[in-house]
């Protein structure tokens with residue numbers, strides 16, 4: 001689509017794939033996809049606002065869901081050495097549950113088979129609980145039959161199918177609790193004895209889920225402290241008293257290197273981590289990292305969990321000037337199993353790229369959610385602004401890819417349009433925003449002539465200087 005033919009950003013179809021939302025960084029996207037599918041590492045170098053964080057997130061979105069659940073088990077022989085257990089999804093499915101007596105749906109009371117989704121409430125015939133409507137009469141099996149007044153009493157449309165039904169039965173003159181549980185196309189009857197055994201089993205198995213299966217595949221290590229990066233064992237003031245203290249395994253906390261297991265660990269400003277880079281290197285090499293209490297004065301410091309998995313894809317971002325602050329073995333490790341990539345700062349000013357810029361504007365507007373779409377005039381002004389910025393910052397002809405700046409401008413223009421009750425952003429709104437979206441440095445230069453003079457003014461230096469001159 002040609003940018004010139006578009007009359008509003010509302011006409012743009014925004015791709016749902018986060019990778020395709022990244023514009024002007026074709027090489028980065030190509031490599032990013034490979035990094036995800038081949039599980040390599042990636043070092044992104046480039047100025048602010050060019051899409052480094054965006055790419056890291058897009059890579060994470062291409063990864064499959066985690067398959068390993070990581071548990072921390074109580075170690076009865078040595079509580080301060082809890083044990084790690086890694087469970088794969090397939091193993092989890094085969095976990096043993098107390099069997100109970102397996103019954104055919106025809107053998108249980110009618111109200112039980114109704115609640116479990118087998119029996120139709122209208123025609124009373126039985127069908128698979130996976131089908132939401134009756135195979136025979138078409139009635140909705142999950143909704144209660146509506147009497148004349150029931151609409152007032154029951155939330156309309158709420159599904160009524162249940163996993164299990166608790167009830168009582170009388171055996172040998174005594175009333176006892178029983179549970180009917182849906183198991184595929186059969187029903188399990190669990191007696192009081194079996195229910196007690198289940199509760200006992202749960203109590204005996206003392207564990208905590210450290211990394212759940214539904215964890216995100218994107219983990220960002222921000223300004224990382226050692227504990228944030230590598231985990232910790234929390235302090236318990238009563239730790240040495242077995243009767244009132246909490247068991248060590250309950251106090252184990254994962255670090256970012258663990259949370260990113262099977263996903264992406266994104267480290268923004270890698271150089272600012274300083275010496276912590278060494279730990280990342282170790283975790284990457286070993287694909288596991290022990291968790292121990294990091295505060296020497298804490299009761300947690302005597303606790304250690306070995307072999308906690310940390311098999312992540314490292315995506316790190318760095319400013320070009322800080323390259324030399326990257327730990328050399330870490331950099332060579334990334335290169336040895338991955339890529340280094342310099343982000344583009346601008347793109348050629350042609351029809352295709354102008355259309356991409358319009359896609360970007362549409363994305364920003366939709367993502368913001370509080371501003372109206374941009375009309376043709378506003379689009380043209382934004383393209384001009386992208387040209388101006390490429391010239392101003394990079395001294396080149398083209399369209400800038402320092403897109404955070406542009407994102408700020410279109411949002412400001414959108415705010416002006418919205419506050420004036422307009423249904424779209426116009427050229428005037430963009431012009432106003434461009435004039436007013438100046439950085440503090442630019443504003444100061446305008447007000448005081450230079451940034452240096454402005455900083456003197458800020459500290460009251462001008463006045464003092466004036467004073468000495470008079471004196």
Ligand SMILES: Nc1ncnc2c1ncn2[C@@H]1O[C@H](COP(=O)(O)OP(=O)(O)OP(=O)(O)O)[C@@H](O)[C@H]1O
Nearest residue numbers: 021022023047048049050051052053054403404407
């Ligand atoms: N290539 C791009 N395509 C589309 N949108 C972009 C692109 N680059 C930046 N943006 C927009 O600018 C915002 C900031 O980008 P992002 O956070 O990815 O930049 P960054 O390179 O990580 O910057 P920093 O170095 O400051 O962390 C994004 O949320 C997005 O709205």
Ligand SMILES: [Mg+2]
Nearest residue numbers: 052053054268
């Ligand atoms: Mg970033």
